[in-house]
Amino acid sequence: MLTETTETIVEPNTEQPTCRMVTLGCKVNQYETQLVKEALVQNGYREATDDEPADLCVVNTCTVTNTGDSKSRQVIRQLARQNPGTRTLVMGCYATRDPKTVSDLPNVFEVVTNKRELPDVLDRLGIRDMPAGISHFDGRKRAYVKVQDGCILKCTYCIIPSVRPGLQSRPPEDIEDEVRRLVDNGYKEIVISGIHVGHYGVDTTRGKSGLPPFRLWHLFRKLDRIPGDWRMRLSSVETAEINDDFINAAADCEHLCPQFHPALQSGSDTVLRRMRRRYSVERFLDKLDRMREVLGNVAFTTDVIVGFPGETEEEFQETMAACERAKFMKIHLFPFSARKGTKAVDFDGQISPEVRKDRMQRISTLERELAMSYYTSMIDQPLQVLVERPIADRPGWVRGTDRTYVPVELPGTDDDIGQFVMAVGDKTCQDSLYAKRLASPDAKTEQRIVVT
Known part of the structure; x- marks a missing residue:
């Protein structure tokens, strides 16, 4: 679905048009912005310098929290002030969730609510050739590669499945070509990214007789055959998708970094049930233990939501204990953000900001202790x-x-x-x-x- 205010016609321009790109949010958003930028450059645009206005602004928005919504609106207004007469194209999860609000912002001429229709949008701008993948990752020393899109889970706190519904995995041959191109262009680290990376390949073979499965660990092995002095990192994975095939592939792949990001979210089984997560704490920790047995000094990072509705002090202490037992090298901490459109927004027992702040401070202290412990283990290594x-x-x-x-x-x-x-x-x-x-x-x- 597209929300348009006018039919866009590209006017002839003897001068090279300029563009300005702004990205909010996750690695997938950053990849998608780079793809659009390369399409624009390939078709005659150049990136505006800091001191000149841009003919076209592209904003890739985020809606994972209320702050993401607010920042997205703020950026669009700021671009309108700094680039008089520009046209702003808005894409991303916030654009999908609230296209009416976005379309009413200054200088917005088109809102892309479904990124799969992005080639049609760009075609109306005169962008005839959409690249199949990226060749560079401007401003970064590592390159993100999007391998899949969409999430089908029903976590009660998360808005993303409603703005990126369904699953769509990219063909492994396209991913391999893209990674080879990036490695040839000098990128030393490739980060395998997606909305739900562990579901890579599920949509392409599930229920389709005669097709052999091709899952994330098959992709690891395929990419690992690419020669060169480079390394591969996985952005995130659910422990539900970590099985012996996954662990054995991780052990066999020379280029794959021994660092994984399984999202714990809470160390309390009762909170996990309210979140509608798919594992128990014990099962989560058992998977980490199994990976350490096979992979050795592997590092684990994670996400934790603090102050989920109904979280008692005892449940919070369970989370602290689980993090300590997991020996996470880094914990990304998030205070619970009530998102309209999710089930958790109406749950009883909403936690006060004061309690959330106190718990954030306490678990932050633990996070630093765990990080220092892991850093210490790397001395003389x-x-x-x-x-x-x-x-x-x-x-x-x-x-x-x-x-x-x-x-x-x-x-x-x-x-x-x-x-x-x-x-x-x-x-x-x-x-x-x-x-x-x-x-x-x-x-x-x-x-x-x-x-x-």
Whole structure:
């Protein structure tokens, strides 16, 4: 479905038209913005500089929280002020959820409520050739690759299944071509992304006789055959989709990073039932234990919602205990946000902002302790660091991430940015691991090494 205010006709322009792209939200949104940008550039547009107005603005919105809605509106209004006379195309989850409000914002000429119809929208702008995938990921040293779209779960707190309904998996051959292209263009890390990545392939073979299954772990193995000095990371996965096939594939794949992001959401079984999650806490933790048995020093990160309706102090303490037992390296914490259109918005026992704030502070303290514990375990261990940026207040030092997603600071220069640097963990600091560079680039498999 598309919401239009006028029929768009592209006027002849002897000068090269300019565009400005703004993205809010998840990795999938960032990928989709890059795809649109490459389509525009391929068809004659160039990105506007900071000090010039853009002929076309594209905003990719988010609606996962109320804050996402508000920021989306704010960005659209700001673009209208800063780009007089521009036309703004709005896409993304907030545009899908509330197209009427979006269409009434200044300079909005079209609202895309279904991204599958995006090629038709761009065609009306004169964009005839839509690329099958991306070739670059501007502004980042790692590239996100979207492998599937949509979610069919019914979690009581989540609005996303209503704005990205159904499942749609991309053909594995298209994904492989895209990853090869990105690796050839110098990207050292590819992040496999989607709305519900663990359901990759379910829609293409479920109920279709004669077709062999091709699931996420099959995709791992296929991509792992791509040669080169690069690594692959999985953005997130549900423990319900982690089975022996998944674990064995993860162990066999040379390029796959030993870091996974299973979303816990709560460490209380009673809260999980109210959330309509598909696992018990014990089953969740058993999966992590099994992965550690097979994969060794694997790192786990997670999401936790604090202050879900009806959450008692005892249930919160259960979450704290589960996080401690899981030994998460990082916890993304979210105070519960009541979303209109979800079941949880009408649940009894809404938690006061004061209680939510107190619990957020307490679990944040635990999160830092768990992170420091994991960072400490990496001291004297070899690290493959993807350098991402210089450290502004520390000349001669750079910052990046290890294969386990540990943030690492080490001596370096601008020439290291976007490259792998071999190092060894030295000591922990407030929010990262200090490291020393290896004397030899071939020493990455050594456990005890000479450093400079």
